[in-house]
Amino acid sequence: MLENITVSSSPHISKPLSTRKVMVDVIIGLVPVMAAAGLFFRFYALILISTCVLSAVLTEWLCNVIRKKPAPAESLGDFSAVVTGIILALSLPPTLPFWAAIIGTVFAIAIGKMVFGGLGANIFNPAMAGRAFLTVSFGVLMTTWTVPATIDVKMPKVGAATVDGQTQDTIAITQATPLAQSKDAIKTQTGAQDLNKQLYSGLFLGQTGGCLGETSTLALLLGGAYLLLRRTINLHVPLAVLISAFVFGGTAFLIDADTYVSPLVHLTSGGLMICAFFIATDPVTAPLSTKGMWIFGIGVGTLTMLIRIVGEYPEGVMFSVLLMNSVTPLIDRFCKLIPAGGKPNV
Numbered sequence: 001m002l003e004n005i006t007v008s009s010s011p012h013i014s015k016p017l018s019t020r021k022v023m024v025d026v027i028i029g030l031v032p033v034m035a036a037a038g039l040f041f042r043f044y045a046l047i048l049i050s051t052c053v054l055s056a057v058l059t060e061w062l063c064n065v066i067r068k069k070p071a072p073a074e075s076l077g078d079f080s081a082v083v084t085g086i087i088l089a090l091s092l093p094p095t096l097p098f099w100a101a102i103i104g105t106v107f108a109i110a111i112g113k114m115v116f117g118g119l120g121a122n123i124f125n126p127a128m129a130g131r132a133f134l135t136v137s138f139g140v141l142m143t144t145w146t147v148p149a150t151i152d153v154k155m156p157k158v159g160a161a162t163v164d165g166q167t168q169d170t171i172a173i174t175q176a177t178p179l180a181q182s183k184d185a186i187k188t189q190t191g192a193q194d195l196n197k198q199l200y201s202g203l204f205l206g207q208t209g210g211c212l213g214e215t216s217t218l219a220l221l222l223g224g225a226y227l228l229l230r231r232t233i234n235l236h237v238p239l240a241v242l243i244s245a246f247v248f249g250g251t252a253f254l255i256d257a258d259t260y261v262s263p264l265v266h267l268t269s270g271g272l273m274i275c276a277f278f279i280a281t282d283p284v285t286a287p288l289s290t291k292g293m294w295i296f297g298i299g300v301g302t303l304t305m306l307i308r309i310v311g312e313y314p315e316g317v318m319f320s321v322l323l324m325n326s327v328t329p330l331i332d333r334f335c336k337l338i339p340a341g342g343k344p345n346v
Contacts, residue, residue: 019119023079025232026278029223030086033274036206036216040148041094045212049089051098055105056085063114080119084108087127087278090213091271091318092134095146104134124325128318135318145209181299203268210270217268224277233281236290240297241276241304242267248305260309271317272304279317285325292328292335299324 035043049140060081064072075081088108092101108130116122135142206216213220227233249263271279280286280300287296300320307316 019078019080020213021234022283025227025230026083027079028084029226029232030083030090030213030278032092032219032222033213033216034086034187036219037090037094037212040206040215041146041191042149045094048092048094048096048098048101049086050106052089052092053082053085055102056081056109058089059106059109060114063110069112076147078119081109084113084126084130087213087274088130089126090274091131091211093142093144094212095144096134096141100134100141103137104130105131120284122284123328124322125279125282128279128321131318132322137160138284147209148207148215194333203265213274214269214271217273220273220277224273227277227281233277234293236293236296237281237286237300238276240294241272241280241301243264244298245272245305248302249309252305252309261282266305267306270308270315272301275300275304275317275321279321280324285328287328287331287335289332292331294333295331296324298326299327 016066020042034046034049035110057076060076061072064075069075085105088105089101094103108126111133112124112126112129113119113122131142144177203215204217208215223231224238228235228238245266249260252260253262276297279298287293300317303320303323304316307313307319328342
C-alpha cells in the first residue's frame, strides 16, 4: 500500500492541472497588467519586463548548470522563472535602469529560489525577495517615479541626453505616488479629504505615478477575475488580504478623516491589489489549508496597513509578504490538513 504513495514538494495541486498550466494561466492573467504598463509607461516598460524575464530564465539555467543537473533547461519548462521575472518587473519603478533590474532578477532566482533547491523548496516569494534586495541596495532608484505618458508623452525619460555637445542626465517630471502623498497627509495631519478627491479619478484606470504593474486597478481586477474563473487561485487569500486592509484602513479613516485617506485609496494604490491576486496566492509560499490561507491573507493585509499608516515607509506589501512567508511553515503546522479517513486529533 505504501509503495503507491508519491511524495513531492509543493505546490500541491489537487486539480487536474500541471505546474506549467498554472504558470501559463498566471502569465495570461498578467497580460492586461502588462498592457496597462505599456500604455502608461510606453516602450521602456515592455523592454524592462523583457529584461527581467530573460534574466530570470538565464539565471535559472545557469544555476542548474552549476548544480550539475542532467538537463539544465528542464526546469524552465514550467515557466515559473518567467512568472517571477514578470512579477518582479511589474513591481519596479518605470525608470529603473536595466542593469539594476538584471541584478534584482539574478538575486530573486539565484538566492530567492535556487539556493533553496528550486521550485517548491523556496521559503520566500522570489520576486519579493528580489525587490527587497533592490530596495535596500538602490534606495533612490527604487523610489523615483515619473508621471505616466498619458499625462506627458515624453515620459518616462531614462538615461542621458546630449545637449550642446555635452552629455547630461535626462530631466524627468517626477510625481509622488498616492501612498507617498497619503504619508505626507499623516505627517501634517491635514489634507486627507482633498487628497481623496484628487486620487479617485486616476487610481482605477492607472493614470498616476507608481510601479509598472500597480497603478491600474482595472487591469489587475481583469487579471484576477481570469485566474478565479480558471480556478487557478481561490478567493480565500485575495479576500483575506483586501478585507483586512479595508478594515484597518477604514478604522483609521473613521477615527480621523482629515489625517488618514479613505480605505479605497489604500486598496487601489501601491501593490496591494497585485499582491492579493498574483503574489500572496503563490502556491509554494502560501499555506495549504483554507484556514491557513485566511490567516496568511489577514496577516499580509494587516501588516501592509500597519506599515503604511504607522510606519515610516509608504508601502508595506513587500515586507508583509516576506514576513508572512517566514511563518507559513508554522501556519501549516497549526492548521494541519486531515488525511482522508483520518481523525482531527491525529
